[in-house]
Amino acid sequence: MDIPRDLLALVIYLIVLIGGLVRFKHKKFKYFSLWTGLFLVLYFCVLEIQNKTFFILIPLFFFLLFCYFYFKEKCRLRNGWLLNLFLISFMGYVALVTFSSISLIGIGILAILTLLLFLTVLFGLYAAIIFLIGNSFIVLRHESRRLPNLLTLILALAILALVILQTFGPKIFPGWAVILLSIPTTIAFYFFVVFWNFLSISLLYQINQPKYNQDFVIVLGAGLIDGRKVTPLLAKRIDRAIQFYRKQSEETSSPPQLLMSGGQGSNEKIPEAQAMREYALEQGIPAEDLLMETQSTNTLENMQFSKEIMDRKKPAGYHAIFTSNNYHIFRAGMYAQDVGLNIDGIGSKTARYYLPNAFLREFIAVALMNKHLHLIICGLITLGFVALSFVSYFFVR
Known part of the structure; x- marks a missing residue:
């Protein structure tokens, strides 16, 4: 040494x-x-x-x-x-x-990694259950009792059920049935790996810092209060865009145009983009620096219709970014690339207590984008363990 x-x-x-x-x-x-x-x-x-x-x-x-x-x-x-x-x-x-x-x-690095791995294996599942249940109660104190706000509680109960199943199952059921009990555990492990992959790249994407040379900043819409006023969540998206707008104005004296993107829902009196524009005007943004896209009904259409507007405004080419809540920008970026927009996103801050729930919701949405692949893999896992159980029942004594 x-x-x-x-x-x-x-x-x-x-x-x-x-x-x-x-x-x-x-x-x-x-x-x-x-x-x-x-x-x-x-x-x-x-x-x-x-x-x-x-x-x-x-x-x-x-x-x-x-x-x-x-x-x-x-x-x-x-x-x-x-x-x-x-x-x-x-x-x-x-x-x-x-x-x-x-x-x-190297010994120091290995010692830290070994300690983290040891603690994760020993206490990881139980710590996750306690954290998720605790977080779910905090969410329910601040948010409505809708299904999207119950995801951390549902996940905690699912993990707890798997732990109980794997702990007591081998003591109760015969060998061939115990093999079948491995199906939900293996599928859960598969989705944990997929979630870890999603979370890794999503968190890395949070530190994205676009250059102050943008022509457009797309602001993604969300629901309105009483059908005409921006919600606190939507206001944070607009504020993040305004923050970038003012910073670029200071750096280059050439501010970007803010493109408010959001159509009119069935329970809304005006398009989301119009309410967003009115909010930005109240914050002191000049009318000539505000554009509206009022036809979209989802994030994919936000990107698609905004691209059409920007293409018309600057057919020779342009630089653009988009703003949304920090947990949402990775999936929104996926939609942007799907319509041919190679642009980066910047996120507005979200209450920390809501982030676990929000990232779980985003993961489910991203997983559904590849649902056929996940169904095939889950099917293969199931078939594999059913085959092992069949062999165990008929040929192993």
């Missing part, structure tokens, strides 16, 4: 980290992530040179592959798979290098 080398590396890391955090006060997380990642790459490259090995090329390959597809199309689920493949390969690489060269920093 080369302790002087590792201590020197840690000192350099901490000095640069502290200096950067002081300088970039408003971008602390982004700076911490970038510098920590760069430091680890440089550190392990030095170890590779000393050991005359090239194992780092494996995680580096997945990282470059992720970067290529992410910056090409940010709102694709495959980016989550590639990101997690990189993280898994990097952790495997850290373990390999740590044991082969006895790295102090």
Whole structure:
């Protein structure tokens, strides 16, 4: 173990980290992530040179592959798979290098990861059940008792049922039936992996920071109060667009146009876009910087009809972004890419207590976009365990 080398590396890391955090006060997380990642790459490259090995090329390959597809199309689920493949390969690489060269920093990283894994395996399910039930009560204190607001409670009860089933099932049922009990557990694990992939890329997308060179900012509509006033949720979307509008005006003296996108629902007296425009006017946005799209009835149509307006306004090309609630921007970005809009989204803040429920709702919506694939995989899982149960019942004594 080369302790002087590792201590020197840690000192350099901490000095640069502290200096950067002081300088970039408003971008602390982004700076911490970038510098920590760069430091680890440089550190392990030095170890590779000393050991005359090239194992780092494996995680580096997945990282470059992720970067290529992410910056090409940010709102694709495959980016989550590639990101997690990189993280898994990097952790495997850290373990390999740590044991082969006895790295102090590697041992520290492995110790933290091992502790987290141990705590997750030991307490993860029970902690998740307690958290989800607690969160559901908080949501119900603030929100109506509609199905979309009960998702965390439903998930907690489903996990609890699986735990009880797997704990007491083997003691009650014969072997062939116990095999069948593995079907819901395996399907649940499959959807957990899919959800983790979705959550990984959704959270990464939250730190997106578009350049201040936009021609348009699309504001996605939502329901109205009494059919004519913007809701607090919709007001936050508009406020986020106005914040970007004013910041770009300060930076470039060339503000973007705010494109309010939302049609008129059956219980609404005016189109959502009109109510949004009136709200923006009240906030001091000039009328000439406001556009309206009043035909859309869902997010896909928001993007499609907004694209048609922008194409007419600037046929030679343009830069655009969209705003919505932070939990919604990834799925909205998927719809944007589906209609040929390669644009980024910026999210308005959502009450923290509502985020678990909101991300679950978004995950369900995204999963339904690929429902045929999920049904096929669930069907194969079911058939596999039914076949094993059949063999166990007739041929195993």
